[in-house]
Amino acid sequence: METLTLVAVLAGSLGLTAIARRFALSAPLLIVVVSLAVALIPGLPRIELEPELILTVVLPPLLYSTSLESSVSHFRAKLQPIVALGVLLVVVTAFVIAFVVHLLLPDLPWASALILGAVVSPPDAVTAVAIGRKLGLPRGTMTVLTGESLVNDAAALTLFKVALAAVVGTASSLGHGFAVFAVASVVGILVGLLAGAIVELIRTKLDDPLLESAFGIVVPFAAYVTAEHLHPFGAEFSGSGVLAVVTAGLFLGHRSLRASPATRVQDRSVWASIDVLLEGFVFALMALQLPFVLDGAQHAARDNWTLAWSAIIVLFATMLIRIPFVFLSSYLPRSLQLLRRASHDPPALRSLAVISWTGMRGVVTIAAATGVPADTPGRAEIQLFAFTVAVGTVLIQGLTLPPLIRLLKVQDPDEDARDQAEELAAREVAKKAAHERLRELARTQLSTLDIEPEKLKRLEERLQRVVDTRFRFAQAAITLSGEERRASPQAQFAKARRELLITQRAAMIEENRAGRLDDEVLRKVLRELDLEEMSVSTTLRNRMS
Known part of the structure; x- marks a missing residue:
């Protein structure tokens, strides 16, 4: 041939x-x-x-x-x-x-x-x-x-x-x-x-x-x-x-x-x-x-x-x-x-x-x-x-x-319900494991940082909120219907986040065209933005389907 x-x-x-x-x-x-x-x-x-x-x-x-x-x-x-x-x-x-x-x-x-x-x-x-x-x-x-x-x-x-x-x-x-x-x-x-x-x-x-x-x-x-x-x-x-x-x-x-x-x-x-x-x-x-x-x-x-x-x-x-x-x-x-x-x-x-x-x-x-x-x-x-x-x-x-x-x-007809129940249970286990690990880190690593106790506590609370927010987002996405998912605050937040990433990418490309940003630096920044947008888009697409 x-x-x-x-x-x-x-x-x-x-x-x-x-x-x-x-x-x-x-x-x-x-x-x-x-x-x-x-x-x-x-x-x-x-x-x-x-x-x-x-x-x-x-x-x-x-x-x-x-x-x-x-x-x-x-x-x-x-x-x-x-x-x-x-x-x-x-x-x-x-x-x-x-x-x-x-x-x-x-x-x-x-x-x-x-x-x-x-x-x-x-x-x-x-x-x-x-x-x-x-x-x-x-x-x-x-x-x-x-x-x-x-x-x-x-x-x-x-x-x-x-x-x-x-x-x-x-x-x-x-x-x-x-x-x-x-x-x-x-x-x-x-x-x-x-x-x-x-x-x-x-x-x-x-x-x-x-x-x-x-x-x-x-x-x-x-x-x-x-x-x-x-x-x-x-x-x-x-x-x-x-x-x-x-x-x-x-x-x-x-x-x-x-x-x-x-x-x-x-x-x-x-x-x-x-x-x-x-x-x-x-x-x-x-x-x-x-x-x-x-x-x-x-x-x-x-x-x-x-x-x-x-x-x-x-x-x-x-x-x-x-x-x-x-x-x-x-x-x-x-x-x-x-x-x-x-x-x-x-x-x-x-x-x-x-x-x-x-x-x-x-x-x-x-x-x-x-x-x-x-x-x-x-x-x-x-x-x-x-x-x-x-x-x-x-x-x-x-x-x-x-x-x-x-x-x-x-x-x-029961397959989706079984999948939802299994995923919710697994995410609950993952959330508890993350909180337990966070408590260990607070005792072993975060406590060694040279920062004030109040700031240390706020840092620990912030990490806890990240875990809880991700769990609540997944929980809402699992339990809502297709139409409800599209209208949910989580979906709107994800869409807004994607729009911001697109705007940042366009601004970076414009800086490169104007000669104020080197090509190699542009590729490095775009890789970071692309990976973040892929994460947002993939999660949104999986949940909407």
């Missing part, structure tokens, strides 16, 4: 993402639709997807970023449904689709049909999670969707390797396939834990937010490549790079509570920017493969109608497999239940309905299909069907998922 073309795709996807955010649209859907139209314009250079680029450069940071923001406790609590969807459903989907394809195209070898099944089996939850977060899906549902997206790629890619081995005749039995999967899982998890532990150790010695974030950027690539290149029992066995990345991300995300505030803030900004850049890029790149898919279909040894109908059947079969699996597994023995509550009640049918319709496929499906060796029987059919499933699910399920969520009103 030429550098100029790559830059054009990146810039175009970012521009479409900006438009989508401006008008409250789904960025992946808009990017896919526009990219499909662009791909059909005659004379434009074709952009062929390189599987190695996606699997080694694009996929690891996306998985790592999601893992960093995932809660280990939530992940552990929903481990059973996550494994059921991320592993068991992937295997079921692969074999069902292989059976369907074998019925549609009897002359296609079973191993080739299984390759297609493995290719289309892993959903990409980027669109579903973005829509669900925007429309307020319950936290448990979001945890299941996010967790599924973190593990299903590993299961699908491992199954893909097994199917490829069957095509070339190196896979001997079903037991061999299980062995490959077991080794990939164990080695991948161990590599991820080791990578996370090493990076955490390095970070504790640095005390430098910039370098700490730089080491964090290296983690997903190092973990992925290391796991994929470890072959403990021969060339056929290797670690899962996906599981290594996910494990490292979960480990370091959990340990980030020990990092400095500057490191956490910087990491959040860095990975948010990387996500925006890569998510738009992968959807654009996926849709731009249309000309290559059509060319391959023209050279297939089948008529166009057979290919078209077969592709449509595979598309709908892929979407429909998920629906009964989600509902049936939720009412099987508790070891397989989805979204099981603490009371062991059956999960809400509305939540299951939403989960069953979040099976959009993504760029991993296209990348795996593109990576099928040229001499594989039915390669053109595999790529056509994979493209149809990926684009079709994004357009059909992506467009219908928001209305479905609104229609079913899938929200947890």
